[in-house]
Amino acid sequence: MAAKAVSVTLGEMAERAERHLASGRFSSMSEVVRAGLRALDREEAALDALMRAKVQEALEDGRPSVPLAEAFARIRTATTAGE
Numbered sequence: 001m002a003a004k005a006v007s008v009t010l011g012e013m014a015e016r017a018e019r020h021l022a023s024g025r026f027s028s029m030s031e032v033v034r035a036g037l038r039a040l041d042r043e044e045a046a047l048d049a050l051m052r053a054k055v056q057e058a059l060e061d062g063r064p065s066v067p068l069a070e071a072f073a074r075i076r077t078a079t080t081a082g083e
Helices: 011-022 029-060 068-081
Strands: none
Touching: 011 029
């Protein structure tokens, strides 16, 4: 796929991006932005894995289900008891 030029306004983040570029770790602002996107991809993948694990944990929970109305009643009771 051919590279497509994209214009990005970084606003307050421009100074941080410039510091990363000045560090010598990156040879262009494009590399800085690509590194940021890779970090975002890793973060989203980690959150997705965490959510999948939590859902699986809930599905494997052996405790009996509670009807929704009862669950909200329990929450209301706990909330008013703590006031």
